[in-house]
Amino acid sequence: MNLSQVKLVVTDMDGTLLNTQHEVSSLFYHLFEKLKQHNIIFVAASGRPYYGMVDKLSSIKNHMIIVAENGGLAIQGNSVFLSNPIKPKNLLRIITIINTIDNTHPVFCTRHKAYVMSKSKPLLNLLQEYYKNYELIDTPEIIEDEVYKVALFHEESSEKYVYPSVKVLEKDFKVKLSATHWLIFLKI
Structure with missing residues (x-):
């Protein structure tokens, strides 16, 4: 393969870079070394959180770009070059609507x-893979960190039971369905 014209390689994590056991193949690391030899920038992009992506790619994290939280945060090495958090007043708007949805x-x-x-058991089971570093809270007011994404989980169908209540926010937020159970909010 001629890599002389390639400058950048971007891949998703789930279903692409990660196998069905949510692991990076050892074969990938050989390819990554070839990319480095040709000065090709490697980017892993995902809806996963930054810390979860770093956990999967720890041995190369300082030699690549990580785009996490569906594009809400991008970091190369130790440098944050994109940070797009939801403003606290806008977060309050989202929370107000969420509180009305069963x-x-x-x-x-x-x-x-x-x-x-x-404390939804199906949600907590999913968190073990995707959001290992989590804290159970009673109220979002205790969150002091910047929030990049709000992910809503519904055990049956987010499209049927959540989206109709939140679609009014689409003019101010990116509102995206993800698989059957998830709906996410990002800052535009």
Whole structure:
């Protein structure tokens, strides 16, 4: 393969870079070394949190760009070059609507941890893989870190039970359905 014209390689994590066991193949690291030899920038992008991506790619984290939280945070080595948190007053708007939706479990995503207002067993099982560093909270007012994403989990269907209540916020936020159970909010 001729890599002389390639400058950048970007990949998603789940279903692309990670295998079905949520692991990076050892074969990838050989390819990564070839990319480095050709001065090709490697970017891993995901809806996963930054700390979760670093956990998966710890041996190369300082030699790549990590785009986490669906584009809300981008870091190269120790340098943050994109930080797009939701403003506290806008977060309050989201929380006000979330509180009116039954069986909806919010996850507030920050750079270093996720804050969860639920003890839903299906949600807590998912957190073990995607948001290992999480804290159960009673109220979002205790969150002092910048929130990059609010992920809403519904055990049956976010499209059917959550989206109709939050679509009014689409003019001010990126509101995206993700798989069957998730709906996410990001700053525009």
